Structures are given as structure tokens and as C-alpha cells.
Amino acid sequence: MIKLIKPSEKYFLQYKEMMDEWLMEGSRVDPWPLDLKYHNKEYFKQMLKRVQEAEIGENIEEYPSSTTYWLYEDEKDIIIGCSNLRHYLRGETEKIWGHIGYGIRPSQRRKGYGKLLLKLTLEEAKKRGLDKVLLAAYVGNIPSWKLMEKCGGKFEKIVYEEETGLPAKRYWIDIK
């Protein structure tokens, strides 16, 4: 069975295996919790602490509080991907990136897991009381905005990231 789980200490090896693969392959690492150091138990625990604090709105600076999920397959005992659900929008998330960030590890792409991860995360958004969700991806990140379109995203507009000037496409998904 494939399901969302919350990050937890008992998955250190499974997480390390996913992230080692991702970093060696070299493609974009997203959402933000995946950028945190993880490669020994100490760093891994610090990463979990950051993620748990973000969920209750502690030490988040200008970012919104958010919940992180891992897409986990129990038969194979592997983590397939990760999503981050922002509870509300402010700052950069309001201007561009929206409510949900997601990523699928390189070896598991193009198998429908991106769609599954987004669908399950949208269900969590609905449970939190959101009735529409904003998503965005760089114009050049074709797999990501195609995935948004496949999941019912309605294109809103292109916005430009302040820091890089790169264009990003924004989409809304109705989850009422």
C-alpha cells in the first residue's frame, strides 16, 4: 500500500537512501524540507525538529506554518517522494509558490506517483478547511506544471521571481 506518512525517526535509512539517490542524480530538490542536511542521525533529527516546528508555526521566520508528508510504500519499504502543505499563504508563497510543494525521487518518476502525491496532499488540504489551493512551477519545469494541469489546475497567470527574474506559472485547484 502507498500512503502519506509524517516524517519520523524510524525511517532514517529509507530517507537517506531516497535523498542519496536524488542528490547523486542532480535534479531539482523540492519541497524545502528536502534541502535540510540528513546524512547522519544527528542531522536527520535536526531536520525532523525543523519540520515538526514548522507544523506548529515555530522558528518559521517569514514563511507560513506547513505540514510535511512522505509518500511511503510499505511493501517495498521505500519513501517515494515528499510534499509540503502550507497552512496559509504569506510572503513568497503568496506572491508565487502557493500552498503545496512536492517532489518524487528520480527512480520513481513518470509512474503516476506525482499525481498520487498531489491528490493525497489535496485531501489533507481539504481536511484542514481549504477550499482552493494555489500551486506554481517555473515555466521551464514542464513535468511540474503538466502535473498541476493533470490534477485539475486552472492556469491563472505568470509571475516573476524577484530574486532570479525567472517566470513561474500559477494554477488554482478547487477542492470544495
Ligand SMILES: CC(C)(COP(=O)(O)OP(=O)(O)OC[C@H]1O[C@@H](n2cnc3c(N)ncnc32)[C@H](O)[C@@H]1OP(=O)(O)O)[C@@H](O)C(=O)NCCC(=O)NCCS
Ligand atoms: C514534477 C514531478 C513531481 C512529477 O512527478 P512524476 O511522478 O514524474 O509525475 P507523474 O508520473 O504523476 O506524471 C504526471 C503528469 O506530469 C507530466 N509529466 C511528468 N513528467 C514529465 C516529463 N518529464 N515531461 C513531460 N511531462 C511530464 C505528464 O503529463 C504526466 O501525466 P501522464 O503520465 O498522464 O502523461 C517530478 O518530476 C519531480 O519530483 N521533479 C523534481 C522536483 C520538482 O520540480 N518539484 C516541483 C517543484 S514546483
